[in-house]
Amino acid sequence: MTTVTQENPTAASKPAVAERVQRADARRNREAVIAAAKKLFADEGLDAQMPDVARAAKVGVGTVYRHFPTKDDLIAALVADRFERLAQKARDGVEAADGWQGLCDFIRFAAQIQADDRGLCEVMGSRPDVMDAAARAAGLPELCHALVTRAQRSGQLRKDLTWEDIPMIACGLGRITQTEVGPATGRWPRLVEIVLDGLRAPGSAKLPRCL
Amino acid sequence: MTTVTQENPTAASKPAVAERVQRADARRNREAVIAAAKKLFADEGLDAQMPDVARAAKVGVGTVYRHFPTKDDLIAALVADRFERLAQKARDGVEAADGWQGLCDFIRFAAQIQADDRGLCEVMGSRPDVMDAAARAAGLPELCHALVTRAQRSGQLRKDLTWEDIPMIACGLGRITQTEVGPATGRWPRLVEIVLDGLRAPGSAKLPRCL
DNA sequence: ACTATAGCGGAATCCAGATTCCGTTTCCAG
């Protein structure tokens, strides 16, 4: 959670635990900014402009900056949110009755979530650091590991796949969801299914060793 | 018309029509710029800076701009070159003894060429227009069509694949070659093979209809 | 209701890069 303002506003107001009680309008504005940013970045990608975010939130630029010191901070907050959603889906998958289905659904979801958010997609593609941090924070590595293990145990996932392949696949799929090149437009769901087919056991090709 | 400066290269050198015969040093510099740009954009991606290109080419910024009025023009020239190479590979594939292998090799090549050139990769990912134009100019649509048809005739490629899926796949694969996210780093060749496996006939999943 | 402040708005500032301009240098036809 990218900090908000600081601590001890008026310091020891008076009761006792009355820590960081944000002023009502401040909290309201912060929400407005997040909501506006979420939409703008999803629609226009990472180079949506701060002044536009402010306008969309019916707020002054200064306000945006008081809540998020930097454009990157704002983006990070948004990304964290998306990854949380992603992690939730992963948890669902791990608990699914059918391990293979759980994995498939997760992968489809990862593609879809990127198809719906150009900003997220761009972060995935060009900000390894941000993305990596967010993924780790959401506990995705462990979750992916669990998904893979279960799917393999069910016998439907090729044995030579490792959990590290999952984030890689998710990234790769994210790209095409945004690709609007003439003939390729709108057919990303097909690639998703092709990949899933390629993941089925036993896998006719031997995956190249790695690392 | 992002055209370059072409026309009548050496054509009609001396007699009457001696149109625009470029001065020797001019031609030399142009080559230097192209070479420098090729390397810089490949290494640093699309936001390599023009002044740096100039420096790398041992030339002044002005010179770069005389040859390429715009950064975009320079990029377009570079992209055209790469697509030419790609088209060549596609032709090889069409003539390969084994249709399936021809297709596989082409796809592997497409991934590799992007792995080696960050700039190209970024164009693929964020400049549909530029890329589309270049692809069309290189005759890739037809070539992809031929590749798919031959591979299917050989019986090894799933029947529900269409040529439009090829550029899409190439784009998708391009992305991961650049992804340096912790766990996913350096394992892109694995995704390539997974996809190829997914392309094998008969394809257990039914690809979603499209358009 | 009153005042000390947290918060606000948004014009002004800063910056990084692309692109322009023009005096100087180099090529080459005569």
Add this chain to the structure above:
DNA sequence: CTGGAAACGGAATCTGGATTCCGCTATAGT
């Protein structure tokens, strides 16, 4: 060997955006 056009170099300019600043306004404790 010369003159003039073609090319050069690179400092100066322009531009689009992020970020800062500061006087003003609304909130909340008394």
